[in-house]
Amino acid sequence: MATKPKTQTPARSAPVRSDKPAEKRTAKTGADKDAPLKEDIRLLGRLLGEVLRHQEGDTVFEVVETIRQTAVRFRRESDAKAGAELDKLLKKLTRDQTNSVVRAFSYFSHLANIAEDQHHNRRRRAHLLAGSAPQPGSVAYALSRLDNAGVSGNTVRNFLSESLISPVLTAHPTEVQRKSILDAEREIARLLALRDQPLTPKELRDNTELLRARIATLWQTRMLRYTKLTVADEIENALSYYRITFLRELPALYDDIEEEIHAQFPSRLRTKTSARTTPAELPPFVQMGSWIGGDRDGNPNVNAGTMQRALQRQSTTIFDFYLDEVHALGAELSISTLMVDASAELLALADASPDNSNHRADEPYRRALIGVYARLAATARHLGVVNILRQEVGAAAHYAGPEECIAELQVLVDSLNANHGGALVKPRLAVLKRSIEIFGFHLATLDMRQSSDVHERVLGELFASAQVEPSYAGLSEEKKIVLLLAELAKPRLLYSPYLTYSDETNSELTILRTAREIRQRYGARAIRNYIISHTETASDLLEVLLLQKETGLLHADAKDPSKLVELELMVIPLFETIPDLRCAADIMEQWLSFPQVTPLIDRQGKLQEVMLGYSDSNKDGGFLTSNWELYKSENRLVELFNRAGVKLRLFHGRGGTVGRGGGPSYQAILAQPPGTVNGQIRLTEQGEIIASKFSNPEIGRRNLELLVAATLEASLMPETTDAKETRKLAEFERVMGDLSDRAYQAYRNLVYETPGFTDYFFAATPIAEIAELNIGSRPASRKSTRRIEDLRAIPWGFSWGQCRLLFPGWYGFGSAVSEWLQEGGSKESAKKLATLRAMYKEWPFFAALLSNMDMVLSKTDLAVASRYAGLVADRKLRNAIFGRIVGEHDRTSQLLGSITGNKDRLAGNPLLARSIKNRFAYLDPLNHLQVELIKRHRSTAASGKKVEERVQRGIHLTINGIAAGLRNTG
Template sequence: MAKQPNTPAGANKATADKDAPLKEDIRLLGRLLGNVLREQEGDAVFQVVETIRQTAVRFRRESDAQSGAELNKLLKKLTRDQTISVVRAFSYFSHLANIAEDQHHNRRRRAHLLAGSAPQQGSIAYALSKLDDAGVPGSAVRNFFKEALISPVLTAHPTEVQRKSTLDAEREIARLLAERDHPLTPREMAQNTQLLHACVATLWQTRMLRYTKLTVADEIENALSYYRITFLRELPTLYADIEQEIAAHFPQRHASVELDLPPFVQMGSWIGGDRDGNPNVNAGTMQHALVRQSTAIFDFYLEEVHALGAELSISTLLVGVSPELEALADASPDHSAHRMDEPYRRALIGLYARLAATARALGAAHVLRQEVGPAAPYASADDFTRDLQVLVDSLKSHHGAALIRPRLGTLKRASEIFGFHLATLDMRQSSDVHERVLSELFARAKVEQDYAALPEERKVELLLDELNKPRLLHSPYLPYSSETDSELAILRAARDIRHRYGERAIRNYIISHTETVSDLLEVLLLQKETGLLHIEWNDTSAQVTEAQLELMVIPLFETIPDLRCAAEIMEAFMALPQVRHLIAKQGDLQEVMLGYSDSNKDGGFLTSNWELYKAETRLVELFDRAGVKLRLFHGRGGTVGRGGGPSYDAILAQPAGTVNGQIRLTEQGEIIASKFSNPEIGHRNLELLVAATLEASLMPHAEEGRQAKKLAGFERAMEELSERAYRGYRDLVYETPGFTDYFFASTPIAEIAELNIGSRPASRKSTRRIEDLRAIPWGFSWGQCRLLLPGWYGFGSAVSSWLLEGDAAEHKKRLALLRAMYKEWPFFATLLSNMDMVLSKTDLAVASRYAELVADRKLRNSIFKRILAEHHRTAECLALITGAKERLANNPLLARSIKNRFAYLDPLNHLQVELIKRHRAASAEGRKLDERVRRGIHLSINGIAAGLRNTG
């Protein structure tokens, strides 16, 4: 959920009035949903839903035990068909409430802008003002953008529970809702209401669930929809906004010199290239991903060039043009006498023809509009950009500057950002796969019969030796396993893709489970085997004289032990002369990826955050000593337990020196829809990323003297707290007998695994071990049962035990230290803020219903009792540190949002428990499973995820 602006607790009437349009929108959408329900399902079903709604609201808002009992009774009486209708009704209400809230965020933002309010936190204007106040010169700001790289990376994960059809309908509802803020005549308002009614009816008649397994191709199409909705237009617009803000805050002496930002924000994707644990990704899916990405961007370019041809009707009878523009027009296949005095149109017809030819050459199946005549395809996207620049320069020099911004300027900017590839596709694979492939290659080449069994030192020696040899290990005349053939094929496909679509199409290779230096060297050798590492040797001495690497080798440190070894591994890796030479060729830049999800599942919320912080700090120190620029790639998920929470706060909470103008971060699961399915919300989220990176990189850090000493004290306390939290978390999750059984019984993990919501299996291996379960369904399951345990467990016991050490004076001193940490240390303040949000979404009464699914009463009582006790300690300690007596005291808008929507979530949770009971009972008794029951469970999963929003 997008972060709400902070306002004092106990909002006054003015604040309430500001929320009046939101309440009106929710009432409108709720009424329309009720009307549709009555029309489609009949008055009896409508009355059932309405009775449940009123009872649930009474139970939630008044904590009335009698209402709770009444609610349970109502839900248990439902027939199977009624159950489906009730689940769908409450699920769609959650979806509609989300739309209304997003529209209200846009409304409030516009109100601030119209009122001329001070820049809001998270805006570029706010960041620039802050930097200006801190004495940062304009030259530093401009230099920042010259060298920066900010890259949101879209990933496909099995928590995106919405179908594209549903998203399309909801987008139209959002558009119509926004339209109601404009002055409308009574007739227009009535028509708007009718259209909204039709959209809600469409939603009701649209299948919410997928009945076939989602494929990688489906995931690619889903991701591309966000480019069409948001990125293709909002990113170029954001660049223009930033240029205007910089010009306003830091005017240059020479006003004629325009600021032209390089493409520092670039989109990334894992969809089609991430094969870690996904057997459905191979060379074919990667090639398909690039064809579809390329087709999407060419469709956009062709549409925009066609529109420009209609708009730029400039005649040379009235105004001159540059010789370069005239040459471009003369090269066009358009020779119509009607356009001989319209060189811009003729030039654009030529550009269109070249684009169409390029699109076909790069795999586009069809071009919507036939070009006027044949033309040579572009060799690269840079050539297309240069042609657009010719148009820009000609207009500027002939009184046409005003004609650039509306479309031509944004098209040129888009060509710089998206090229012919749209987004950089990352490759990712697990280190153990690389080891198996090289073991086979070494054995078949008679170099080493059991590479995997070698000690680490010998592996490194062998890999370096092999990198220095001119010959290859692989022979086209020998048979290899399907795994080896597949891995080599996908690397060869990467080489071909870079040749076809440009170097930015694929440039990163991420190694999951990086634990040793050999894990990194193995990928270097595999690149050599497939033509991605180019090495030149001296003819006489056979020594390497030159080397060039096409794909940056990026380690991913995920577990707690891996994070603790990250700096040590990178130090040893970069100390190798061959590696240091390759890094120098990369511009003395090296990326490191840090995994939030697995580290949390491994060590718990507090320890995960602390170990990530320490790993980053050590890496910064190491890279500074080595003279190499560090770029961190943050593998964040949707939930707080997986590194989620507001991106702006997360970036500002990073240790000093870790951002430095370079940052990549994943956008996962349903968070993609939440952030980018609305163009205005998408623009705001992209702006937040840039503003936070700008502030984190350029704001002065107090690293010396008293502040440094105070920070050291904070860090010592955090180290002690982390150790205690780690022990508490590990003791519950990994060392308590029967905990795995408790987890699988008390959450809908098994039912989530059945959902067709991702192409990737829920577990890496066919086991019930927590270690083998993917972090995504782990966190998703805890969200469904309203415990959200990965986002808070361990904090309470850690803080309470630490405070109790020593006498009363020591207790007072330690509490004062924690309060100072909260007030003065962004890392700790953000950690507590995120935990506060998670606790606000936790509901122990609902969670207790899920605990009843555990058949073993003794196991159920012992584990749930421990969870309850820890929750109580955590809430108590959080209040003790922050001084807040209520959840989200500093964020009343979010608090009200949660309070209002949770009355509608309660029935879904209660029904989900009831349906799971029926489903599992039938399975245990060997009876035929009722498809309506299964569908009801899956529908409830969708509705609860929509209501909680950041659950995946």
Template sequence: MARQANIPASPAKQANDKDAPLKEDIRLLGRLLGNVLREQEGDEVFQVVETVRQTAVRFRRESDPQSGTELNRMLKKLTRDQTVSVVRAFSYFSHLANIAEDQHHNRRRRAHLLAGSAPQRGSIAWALSRLDDAGIPGSAVRKFFKEALISPVLTAHPTEVQRKSILDAEREIARLLAERDQPLTARELARNTQLLHARVATLWQTRMLRYTKLTVADEIENALSYYRITFLRELPALYDDIEAEIAAQFPQRHAGDRELPAFLQMGSWIGGDRDGNPNVNAGTMQHALVRQSTAIFDFYLDEVHALGAELSVSTLLVGVSDELQELAGKSPDQSSHRMDEPYRRALIGLYARLAATARTLGAAHVLRQEVGVAAPYSSPAEFTADLQVIADSLRTHHGGALIKPRLAALRRASEIFGFHLATLDLRQSSDVHERVLSELFACAQVAPDYAGLSEDAKVELLLDELGKPRLLHSPYLAYSDETVSELGVLRAAREVRERYGRRAIRNYIISHTETVSDLLEVLLLQKETGLLHGAWESATGNGAAPWMELMVIPLFETIPDLRCAADIMERFMAIPRVRGLIAQQGELQEVMLGYSDSNKDGGFLTSNWELYKAETRLIELFDKAGVKLRLFHGRGGTVGRGGGPSYEAILAQPAGTVNGQIRLTEQGEIIASKFSNAEIGRRNLELLVAATLEASLMPNEFAGRQARKQAVFEEVMEELSARAYRAYRNLVYDTPGFTDYFFAATPIAEIAELNIGSRPASRKASRRIEDLRAIPWGFSWGQCRLLLPGWYGFGSAVDAWLNDSGDGKEQKRRINLLRTMFKEWPFFATLLSNMDMVLAKTDLALASRYAELVSDKRLRNSIFKRIVEEHERTGACLGAITGVKERLAGNPLLARSIKNRFAYLDPLNHLQVELIKRHRAAAADGRNTDERVRRGIHLSINGIAAGLRNTG
């Protein structure tokens, strides 16, 4: 952040250093931030920040202990106001560095394209080339896209710490930074720099924190911003690119089959996920759909209005189709000035119908008043058909070139987004369903104590009740608020589907699925609310086949649940009536797997392995049953929550588990990281499609002669997992005082105070690790720079397995086997790659500062010592397997990024520790904490999360 001249490197040096533009951008933004800091806070604060920065850089880059001591002493002497200013400065620098890195990724990608380089790994072109080389025909590729469903699902979780106002300011900075890559005159460059300075100043003067708790409505609006930035335009454009790549790689005589169906669709949990969130109900669900619908209609109306301006085609010069003339004739626009412009009149009619539809579906206002009255559309398909009439007329009357610029993308968008924008999933915990049905059964005098029945008795009762035509619920009886609310949600879901279309809501996810009855309970609740249709007995041959409006989807989260997943689904699908419902779903059933909770439950290694095994067992079961399996991956954003790079994760899935069908969550702060920049967002969507394509169609590397080797690999993983599980559970759940250590040595309590989500940090009002949500669990470990959920237990497992071998020769054989697994097994390679990234971002020196927050010295020393020893074991074992001791040796770009940014991140950690000490000391003395101290803690949390990015 020093005020220094912006002197570019020499052309020769820049040519050899591909990261030179990134360094220049970071220097520029740092200098502008420094200028703003001096202007806004004065020279004294600027000098304090500069001194802290220089000392932190020296400490980080030179490993100078004296610098560390000097830094600590300096930070302790800061006043409260100075502390907040320093925290803000380094927090904003983390954000600005992220913007520069994203811009550099876009720059490098563009450089590859301009140079005509070979397709990059993860691109559609790369995936299609691999398939072609493997002998996969174009017909198989086209069949894949016809049958595929790929759906990223946006969720709201309490780790998204950025306000929308901050995101908006940062997007403008990103735009201005990208502009500097274009040839600019001296005056244009000066103007650009002035605007950047103004936007950085805006950022500095914009409140980073929320003073009131985030509501579900706020979360909905935040999510919608990403549609406007990225999804509405980039998704249709991506379809076009994919079609072009397929046509180039697999040419065919007839072009009519080139257009892809809407295989890539958006999903959302925001407004429908009730699990542990008392703020979500029927009202929030309906509000979510109104806002989603309003957003997509705003887009459609703007695009149709723009098309009306563009398509000034006159019938005095060119002909049009009869269908187009008919469409124009229905328009409320009868102006004599446009009688020879049927496209414009037709589009004015489309606009009027869209406006009427938007109002019918809840839009509060339409920005541009339509010319006249028109009937609303009854479905998105009608709108798409009208757009197709316009396109067909243009194509057959020398206007084909006019389709591509806007009309084609709009028609594609209408297929992808409909009138609902994104499919809203419903989610609730199984224990809530049990309570609701217990009350319904008791009030109906069917079963006085449903919850107390055995599992077999519950299943028998539920199946019997499903076969009866009458309902349990009576409008004349009084029920608890919970029962009224839950039934209200399902009734509202039925109304939403009628208003916005069947794609608006089509999935019901059951958290904590542990039994078959957990699934049948939701079927019965659908029957009670008009969502289960037809004669239930028809599955045995009587009457019309039953069908349900919402697919019942189990969510298996904990280690025990994952181990039981296949058995539960086998028993569920063995019920003839259930099998009939699955047939009505197109012989397709979705299963969701929870990554975050299984990681918190059993540790990184065991969670990944149990997920792998569960998937393998499920695919074997479903293949045998003749049912197509769609897996919904509940991946966290971070490695410690089951996250990490999506492309590698999908390719590492067991053979047969992807098969063209995949849904996965995009959570919390990762949404901003992936989709707040349109180009980055487009790239992430392409990665998702490319990985699914490769994982579905590429031949299995372990087929045939590799099968025996695969069996050996899996046997080793089973042993390692068992050992890692014991090591992790022993520390987290079996060590006396560990909970006290965790709550003292991490900022979990302070995170819970942040206004960063509508969902509580814990499922219950307790300090038990079991009740704590997985997201704040992982978030807290990231803040204190230990990132423990992403690696703990691996070192103990590998070390013990190697040393149990008995002699040196066997030990050597075992380490060679692990090296072979790393080289040949994508699952194991991805696992180690993710762990390598986490270890690179772990800092024991900084973590020790947080350990000092534990007042019990004996507890502090004993637990932190165990963590340090495990960290050393894990690093040594990882190096022995991969053959490299340095972290991120295979990813030099990320390694350089970490090296560059962590020198500026360290002061935030040091300051956070100091502020937490002050905050907790005041609370212990019964004093009110100074608001500036609380704000400083929360600002530091924001800055550290931004700096860590995908492990925050």
């Protein structure tokens, strides 16, 4: 972009904020706790305006400022005249001005997000400084609740020793941020946080100049990718969050949890040389997971090579961290045996080190750490890490596994504790040891995922080639099971190295063989789960058992090959659609009943994982029915697993939007049916939600703590056994079932049964333009069709967010409740409404459902959505479908208010309500321009002319800006 003439004219109407130390400006605002947030937003807005003027010149700045003022007047003052003015202003923009306006408003949304995150950290710190009572979502609050309920400290400690809480990072085609943009924004966040510290006037001026420079960097950095994102890019993007947040914040969280447990339930653990009690050490019950590089469902770019790359890059990341920490630790632990004793074990470890310098002869800790460094470096090279920046002193044997390294670090810990050095353990040594316990040599567990139909094709080919069964796919379910079980009992393989197989079969078998090699190389935790998409029958699970047998991952008894004794990859069904969720318990009952499967589950610790899909079930059946069928499925699975004596771990495939299972994680976990958490929970963190939750270390730590706190409460809080409450819950569930049936009919009727709905969707949303964006390695659709059934749930939800309808998060509720209330006359209707109000007040599941819907409706804007509806050329179709959507929106909003007693959206969360309201004025120009640019783009394409790159780029910039403004959109 060419640089425009610069001027020194003061910025007209730009918000001005004096540069004051944070404590002075906060004190001046008195009781307005949100005043620092407003000042931060004004500061960032002013600096953005100055950068815009300097980079683009007076004319563009004046245009942007006029649009801003008009949009604010239109939105906040409901000025219809201002709306017309805004439309006129936007249509008059030149192509260059259009992109500058889009970028300006997009970056304002990004900067507002940074300011809000910083304010969340500020408010949390203020609560801690004030000694406020623990807040919901904190571990301290959860432990206090448990203590008050009579749960003992030993129960909590034993519970955590058997628990697994695992956030699983996934890459999906709604991640619209480039890493370069994220890096610049993180630096802005750091500089903004510094302003809350006491700064001298010069330090404050310097800080302001650095902020201006970073915003200028943003302005001069390309916001979009011009080339398709690869799986390798997605791997690197994910690893950046480990360096920013997980590597340091996760071990630190363990320390916090130990201290909180110790404070609430004092333990009797003592050091060897002191009567002072110390917190008991917790096992690594929070572990990271990843799908990036192993999830090949619908993504032809994922293969054996991407799995190897993922583990190699993960291993490199964690070894870089370990080596840096050991080096720093060596500099810190300059302890001399001339001053203090050391244990015999520590001295032996030091003597085994390759360090023979006379200068360190009396410094055994340094020599021992030089040996640890040498062994870690050797291990890193053994695992394929290259370019180790700091050369080790001498050669050493590599570690066979992380346990050996942990044992050597424990020698240092024990020696320090026994020789007056206990205070030296916690700052770094304990953190390093804890990190290795958590991350091992693999960093995160890589899940594998593939669709059941691929497994069927591969086995079909293997059966046919081996002349066992010529038409496996054509067999009935019963015959498939008989054949699969028989084949599992045979010692020979179906595969022959002397036959030729299709590329798909060769690829799938190579991937499984690679998984085995990865486990041998990086440890069993590197890959331990195999997820089956579109699980519809028990044979879908048996097929993956047989494929593991074919590739050396399923082991039989050496004396009796018909007996299966160990499975390396847990076979995990994924139930996604409404019919699949309804069949989940029956399929799992059959799976648990197979005699060949029982010993395998026993070796897994009598534990079986089941994954539930939120996105596809919503696209299939709508918001209300999806949530209800998930709830019912979980209840049935818990009942089944309890009968079978097997522990159930649920893996929640939640997305960012409410329509894809999103919303606050804390409330979502607490709203789970009783018995479904039980210390075992995995859940996906997807797309741009990863950046929202984990790009700021403090925010990331808080989000990890929320998961732990919610798991503790959901698992250990005593359940009510009161007969009256049980009957009441049964009544609530009966009502919910009735509402779900009605909502399902309303949703299916519109989306799948209304002629022309697909045409409306493709015209009235930017789905086609989203598919063109270079924002993910995975195609937007599973097949090259326009069928809603084939469209991935993620771009489906993302598109509705862009046009400000957020349709998947509320449609069907209004019709369902309205129909239900109208049956039985006015007296019966009043009674039913009272029941719904009781459900909202007394049932966490229903309360969370309505809270999420409330948030979605607060972001919905029918006036903006109507402009997108105008993109539909067929007026009759446009009016018919948009009219139905508007009618359902009005019904849903009115009935939600009647149930909750709140006429205004987000009445219970005024901070979020204000945030959304303030953002709308800056989103309006982006939405208006997106519609105008889509018109130009589609008109050009329809005429057969060459699509103008500048227009296409402008559309993609608006997609980025709107996503940033709405935050949880994908």
